[in-house]
Amino acid sequence: MGDSNSDPDAVRRDPVNAADPMVDAHAQPDEAAAEAALRPHTLAEFRGQPRVAEQLGLVLAAARNRAHVPDHVLLSGPPGLGKTTLAGIIANELGVPLRISSGPAIQHAGDLAAILSGLAEGEVFFLDEIHRMSRAAEEMLYLAMEDFRVDVIVGKGPGATAIPLQIPRFTMVGATTRAGLLPGPLRDRFGFTAQLDFYAPEALTEIVVTSARRLGVGLDPDAAAEIAGRSRGTPRIANRLLRRVRDYAAVKADGHITRELARAALKLYEVDERGLDRLDRRVLESLCTRFGGGPVGLSTLAISVGEEAETVEEVAEPFLVREGFLMRTPRGRAATPAGWAHLGLTPPSASPSPAAGAPSLFDGED
Numbered sequence: 355m356g357d358s359n360s361d362p363d364a365v366r367r368d369p370v371n372a373a374d375p376m377v378d379a380h381a382q383p384d385e386a387a388a389e390a391a392l393r394p395h396t397l398a399e400f401r402g403q404p405r406v407a408e409q410l411g412l413v414l415a416a417a418r419n420r421a422h423v424p425d426h427v428l429l430s431g432p433p434g435l436g437k438t439t440l441a442g443i444i445a446n447e448l449g450v451p452l453r454i455s456s457g458p459a460i461q462h463a464g465d466l467a468a469i470l471s472g473l474a475e476g477e478v479f480f481l482d483e484i485h486r487m488s489r490a491a492e493e494m495l496y497l498a499m500e501d502f503r504v505d506v507i508v509g510k511g512p513g514a515t516a517i518p519l520q521i522p523r524f525t526m527v528g529a530t531t532r533a534g535l536l537p538g539p540l541r542d543r544f545g546f547t548a549q550l551d552f553y554a555p556e557a558l559t560e561i562v563v564t565s566a567r568r569l570g571v572g573l574d575p576d577a578a579a580e581i582a583g584r585s586r587g588t589p590r591i592a593n594r595l596l597r598r599v600r601d602y603a604a605v606k607a608d609g610h611i612t613r614e615l616a617r618a619a620l621k622l623y624e625v626d627e628r629g630l631d632r633l634d635r636r637v638l639e640s641l642c643t644r645f646g647g648g649p650v651g652l653s654t655l656a657i658s659v660g661e662e663a664e665t666v667e668e669v670a671e672p673f674l675v676r677e678g679f680l681m682r683t684p685r686g687r688a689a690t691p692a693g694w695a696h697l698g699l700t701p702p703s704a705s706p707s708p709a710a711g712a713p714s715l716f717d718g719e720d
């Protein structure tokens with residue numbers, strides 16, 4: 355743990371490889387306060403994940419009825435979809451305090467023991483990036499989640515003794531972008547697991563409307579839909595785009611956001627109709643215009659846009675694949691008909707299908 359070379363999240367944290375901050379689903383360093391102001395506080399206000407909200411509502415109601423702390427909750431899913439928000443909602447719905455920490459901050463078992471022993475009875479403990487906690491802390495957490503007890507080791511070597519320490523009953527809310535990286539024994543200690551999915555455009559539109567109301571900004575319904583459509587299925591990005599469009603409307607007009615203003619602002623910020631940023635478009639354009647739509651090897655494609663192969667693969671490609679604009683084939687990257695159409699280009703009519711076509715000049719490098 356903590357080894358950035360072996361950590362798959364490391365690519366995202368490397369500024370050289372960072373996505374355009376406008377559409378990066380990770381929180382930007384300066385937006386914590388702006389985000390906090392837009393968080394919903396109740397399950398009823400939490401839009402876009404109805405199944406998760408309903409299931410969680412049942413878990414909380416059952417716990418309230420039994421006057422017991424609820425089962426521990428594991429939330430998994432890509433960044434910016436509402437894991438921290440849900441932790442806050444759980445605490446709020448239970449009427450208990452919320453304690454927040456993150457895996458990388460807990461490098462020693464002692465760090466965790468200090469937090470756990472300081473919790474109030476019934477408190478919600480939210481641990482973000484739980485998959486990045488140290489191994490020793492992880493083992494301490496097993497016992498804490500199961501028996502509300504930690505073993506504090508006193509002394510070293512053969513004379514070391516474990517002193518059991520009772521801790522308050524608490525609800526653990528773990529969050530991870532990669533549930534698959536969690537060891538089985540840890541996953542098994544969560545009584546309720548929810549996988550958050552990307553949001554549908556209608557749900558994001560509702561979120562944009564609510565956020566505009568909270569910000570005190572006038573917004574036409576079609577402007578909300580315009581912003582939502584460019585937000586990559588992610589509330590964090592929707593809220594961020596809204597804030598930038600709000601600034602644009604305040605400077606260039608009377609502050610009210612119309613669809614035309616939203617379009618003009620997002621054009622300025624280089625976020626296109628489907629949420630592609632400059633890098634995404636450059637990759638797709640290069641694939642279509644320089645390589646006839648592919649297939650072309652990753653490193654050749656990366657060189658053609660002047661980026662590291664890792665940047666293309668980790669930053670641009672996942673969204674292009676998700677949108678159905680690009681596919682990975684055994685012989686390299688290929689543009690799909692939807693990818694061509696998005697750029698307003700026509701694929702060469704004689705072009706063979708990438709999977710079955712003639713060998714490409716650029717095949718086989720990766």
Ligand SMILES: Nc1ncnc2c1ncn2[C@@H]1O[C@H](COP(=O)(O)OP(=O)(O)OP(=O)(O)O)[C@@H](O)[C@H]1O
Pocket residue numbers: 379380381388389390392393394399400401402403432433434435436437438439440482531561589590593
């Ligand atoms: N369902 C939702 N309804 C309204 N706003 C939401 C919803 N989900 C997320 N948001 C907003 O999106 C922003 C990011 O959400 P949040 O911080 O909870 O994401 P996260 O999944 O914890 O991200 P990370 O993995 O980076 O910690 C917040 O401003 C929050 O208000």
